[in-house]
Amino acid sequence: MIGVTVVRADGTVAHSGGKVVKNVAGYDLGKLFTGSFGTLGLIVEAAFRLHPRPATAAYVTIECADAAEAHRAVAAAAASVLAPSAIEVDRPARDQPITVAVLLEGEAAGVGERATLMCELLGAGAQAQASQPAWWGWPGSDPARPAGTLVRVAFWAAAMPRVLAVIDDAAQSAGLDPAVGGSAAAGVIYAAAAPSVHPAAIAAFVSTLRAALARGEADARPASAAPSEYPPVLASAVVVHAPPAVQDQVDLWGPVPALPLMRAVKDQFDPGHRMAPGRFVGGI
Numbered sequence: 001m002i003g004v005t006v007v008r009a010d011g012t013v014a015h016s017g018g019k020v021v022k023n024v025a026g027y028d029l030g031k032l033f034t035g036s037f038g039t040l041g042l043i044v045e046a047a048f049r050l051h052p053r054p055a056t057a058a059y060v061t062i063e064c065a066d067a068a069e070a071h072r073a074v075a076a077a078a079a080s081v082l083a084p085s086a087i088e089v090d091r092p093a094r095d096q097p098i099t100v101a102v103l104l105e106g107e108a109a110g111v112g113e114r115a116t117l118m119c120e121l122l123g124a125g126a127q128a129q130a131s132q133p134a135w136w137g138w139p140g141s142d143p144a145r146p147a148g149t150l151v152r153v154a155f156w157a158a159a160m161p162r163v164l165a166v167i168d169d170a171a172q173s174a175g176l177d178p179a180v181g182g183s184a185a186a187g188v189i190y191a192a193a194a195p196s197v198h199p200a201a202i203a204a205f206v207s208t209l210r211a212a213l214a215r216g217e218a219d220a221r222p223a224s225a226a227p228s229e230y231p232p233v234l235a236s237a238v239v240v241h242a243p244p245a246v247q248d249q250v251d252l253w254g255p256v257p258a259l260p261l262m263r264a265v266k267d268q269f270d271p272g273h274r275m276a277p278g279r280f281v282g283g284i
Contacts, residue, residue, distance in 0.1 A: 003047035004030040008040075009274040019047045032265070038276040040269040054105035057085075058115040061133060062126040063097045067161040070098040070184070073122050074160065077102045078185040080121055082114045087185035090135045094168055094177050100184075101133050138181055138190070148195040149202050150241040151178075151209070157187040166212045167191050174205035187235075195243055202242065203249040209237050210254050 003017030006029075016029035033040055060077075064070035070089055077087050077100070086103040100122075104114050115128040155163045164180065171178055171191070178191040191209075193202060213235065239252040256262070266273065 001030050001034065001046055002049050004033060004043050005045035006033050006041040006043050009270045009272060013044075014041075017047065036265075037279060039266060039279050040275060042275070054085075054107075054111075056108045056111050056130075057103060057105045057132075058111050058128050058130060059132050059136070060102045060104065060115055060118040060122065060126055060128045062100050062122045064100060065097055067098065067164040070100050071160045073100040074157075074184045076121055077118065078157070080118070082118050082121070084118070084185075086183065088136060088181065089184045089189075090133070090138070090179075090181035091164075092135075092179050094171070099133065099135075101136060103132075135181065138192075147241065148197065148243065149193045149239065149246050151191045151193075151206060151237055152182075152240050153189045153191065153209070153213070153235070153237050155187050155189070155213075155235045157185055159187075160184050160189070163189060167209065170205050170209035170212055173208055174201050176201055176205050178205075190240075199243075199245045199249045202246045206237065206239060206250050206254075213237055214255070 001017075003015070003019055005013065005015050007013055014029075016033075030046070033043055062073055064073055074087050074089065077084050082104065083106075084102045085105045088101050088103075089098055090101070091098040102118055102122075104111050104118065106114070119126040119128055153163055153167065167178075167180060167189070176193055176197060178193045180189055180191050182189040193205070237254055239246075239250055239254075242250060242252070
């Protein structure tokens with residue numbers, strides 16, 4: 001997105017960005033308004049930079065025995081010169097292997113060669129296919145996984161094995177075995193629990209998970225290190241979807257370190273707090 005037109009709470013029509021890439025300069029208000037989910041103003045027009053659909057695509061998949069092996073595959077693919085468009089992981093249950101899938105896009109001849117090289121890079125067991133795995137793009141893409149509770153964990157990509165271990169420990173203590181998967185190279189993992197899981201178990205899982213993530217973040221940074229020198233390893237857990245019974249027992253957002261900043265931005269753009277009141281945690 002390279003430009004937006006918004007209507008503020010007082011009726012002011014404001015523009016940010018432009019309709020060509022070189023016109024975009026200064027603070028990216030388009031992303032600010034998009035991420036505010038209607039709490040700062042109403043987006044009435046958006047301009048996007050478009051790219052042609054790739055001529056062909058290939059998916060290189062490999063099954064990994066554990067999180068460490070899967071992380072090595074993800075890291076190798078992400079660091080390669082083969083220009084993957086996406087790297088996803090999937091693990092249906094705790095006692096099952098983790099599947100890593102790498103998407104390659106482009107012209108047919110080039111994609112075929114890159115897929116062969118990616119298979120060689122990932123090692124024995126890697127194979128290429130033209131169609132995407134059935135689970136690709138979940139949450140929400142696999143009809144075999146009915147909508148239940150979905151928790152998004154965001155983290156530094158290098159911490160993937162630790163994050164999966166934290167998720168497993170929290171789930172086991174709560175008596176759950178959620179499916180996990182997501183964009184591991186981008187540092188996003190989802191944990192999905194079925195609708196039949198008791199709300200109290202979900203609440204215990206989320207609470208334990210957040211506590212473990214907070215401990216991991218604090219333990220990972222030496223007291224003498226500046227934040228820029230030693231960024232946090234583990235991060236946030238947000239409930240992005242849950243049945244009503246679960247929502248009644250769980251804080252969907254959890255700790256929000258930037259809450260004072262969010263409130264300040266809200267006061268600046270919508271001092272009367274007219275837009276989507278109470279949508280965010282803390283009554284923003």
